[in-house]
Amino acid sequence: MSLTDRAYIIQLSVIGFLAIFSTTISKNPVLPLYASSLGANDAHIGLISAISPLAGILLSFPVGVISDRLGRRRMLFFAGGVFLIAPLLYLFIADPLMLIPVRFFHGMATAILGPVVSAIIAERFSITKGERIGQYSSATLYGRTLAPLVGGLLISFFAITPGLFRYQSVYLAAFIAGLIVCLLIFRIPGDKKGIDVALTFDVFVKSLQIFWADSRLRATAYVDMGTYFVFGAFETFFPVYLVSQGFEAYLIGIFFAVQVLSIALTKPFFGKMADKKDPRYQIMAGLMLLGVSVFLIPFCSTITLLFILTLASGLGMSLSTVATTKYIADIAQKEEMGASMGALSSIMDIGHSSGPFVTGVIITSSGYGMGFLSGLLLALVITIYFGMMTVTRKNVPKVG
Numbered sequence: 001m002s003l004t005d006r007a008y009i010i011q012l013s014v015i016g017f018l019a020i021f022s023t024t025i026s027k028n029p030v031l032p033l034y035a036s037s038l039g040a041n042d043a044h045i046g047l048i049s050a051i052s053p054l055a056g057i058l059l060s061f062p063v064g065v066i067s068d069r070l071g072r073r074r075m076l077f078f079a080g081g082v083f084l085i086a087p088l089l090y091l092f093i094a095d096p097l098m099l100i101p102v103r104f105f106h107g108m109a110t111a112i113l114g115p116v117v118s119a120i121i122a123e124r125f126s127i128t129k130g131e132r133i134g135q136y137s138s139a140t141l142y143g144r145t146l147a148p149l150v151g152g153l154l155i156s157f158f159a160i161t162p163g164l165f166r167y168q169s170v171y172l173a174a175f176i177a178g179l180i181v182c183l184l185i186f187r188i189p190g191d192k193k194g195i196d197v198a199l200t201f202d203v204f205v206k207s208l209q210i211f212w213a214d215s216r217l218r219a220t221a222y223v224d225m226g227t228y229f230v231f232g233a234f235e236t237f238f239p240v241y242l243v244s245q246g247f248e249a250y251l252i253g254i255f256f257a258v259q260v261l262s263i264a265l266t267k268p269f270f271g272k273m274a275d276k277k278d279p280r281y282q283i284m285a286g287l288m289l290l291g292v293s294v295f296l297i298p299f300c301s302t303i304t305l306l307f308i309l310t311l312a313s314g315l316g317m318s319l320s321t322v323a324t325t326k327y328i329a330d331i332a333q334k335e336e337m338g339a340s341m342g343a344l345s346s347i348m349d350i351g352h353s354s355g356p357f358v359t360g361v362i363i364t365s366s367g368y369g370m371g372f373l374s375g376l377l378l379a380l381v382i383t384i385y386f387g388m389m390t391v392t393r394k395n396v397p398k399v400g
Contacts, residue, residue, distance in 0.1 A: 064342020134271025
């Protein structure tokens with residue numbers, strides 16, 4: 001069965017929306033509440049919450065390599081199975097520590113989906129891949145935004161229900177979303193057969209060598225790492241900073257809504273811009289705009305200025321992230337597209353995970369100004385490195 005380009009990207013976007021909705025509603029806000037009701041302490045809750053991103057760090061690159069060899073559709077089937085099964089596993093947990101393997105298993109689904117869909121879009125839409133990547137990414141953001149609202153409503157609606165059903169109802173909603181994801185994946189047309197090579201350890205090593213030997217790929221991955229380092233620090237400590245300045249809790253939600261909407265609404269536009277213009281300059285501009293915006297937060301105390309900075313940070317992130325994926329799609333070897341997208345995703349997750357920790361240590365010792373300055377300095381160093389590796393350098397080493 002063939003689909004038109006428009007129908008194809010719509011179907012992928014719906015899959016992305018529901019898939020990320022499913023994983024996000026399973027985490028926010030229900031996961032710490034559910035774990036606590038099962039007897040977890042704060043340390044347990046922190047460990048449980050950290051496991052899912054670990055799956056992305058460890059698995060995204062191997063998944064990309066496998067998809068290059070076995071085909072994208074097979075990996076989507078596997079991801080769909082995880083989206084379907086994982087929500088049900090939460091229902092049978094009595095020991096809160098059992099949430100750790102369940103969260104890792106659930107994290108496998110998003111670790112597969114992201115790089116595989118990016119590779120699919122890059123291969124299907126050669127001319128408009130930036131715009132299409134932006135459309136898909138926006139759909140996932142809408143799912144990520146809607147999920148906590150629906151989860152909170154379900155918990156509140158079933159608050160008088162005895163036992164744990166108020167929390168289990170959220171995982172049933174995640175299961176329904178996962179079921180629809182599975183059904184939609186079955187409607188994805190078959191892709192071209194992957195490379196007919198046995199999946200030995202040497203295959204993974206060779207793919208990693210190919211990626212790492214290309215300074216442009218390496219520098220672009222560092223950009224995403226830096227972007228998500230700054231973003232991770234922002235989403236963790238911006239609410240704490242606002243509370244310390246006496247802002248009401250409802251305003252925190254509005255600030256984050258402004259940022260998420262600024263990213264989601266502009267990604268298709270910035271993706272289209274990356275298709276028509278050189279994405280390298282867009283990447284550098286976006287990373288620096290994000291770094292400067294977050295750095296200036298401690299120096300602004302009015303709602304208006306903070307809203308402007310929040311909006312600017314969202315625009316910077318949108319500018320950069322859609323262009324990095326498009327640029328990777330432009331320069332990666334066709335037979336290594338999945339591996340390149342997977343490596344990009346893994347390195348991005350490293351930045352997202354390390355940003356809050358490193359910034360937290362600096363804020364604890366030196367305050368918010370120095371904490372957010374660290375993100376700006378990292379953004380500046382990476383921007384310079386990216387420019388040197390991609391704009392001024394012509395010869396790219398290859399692994400034979």
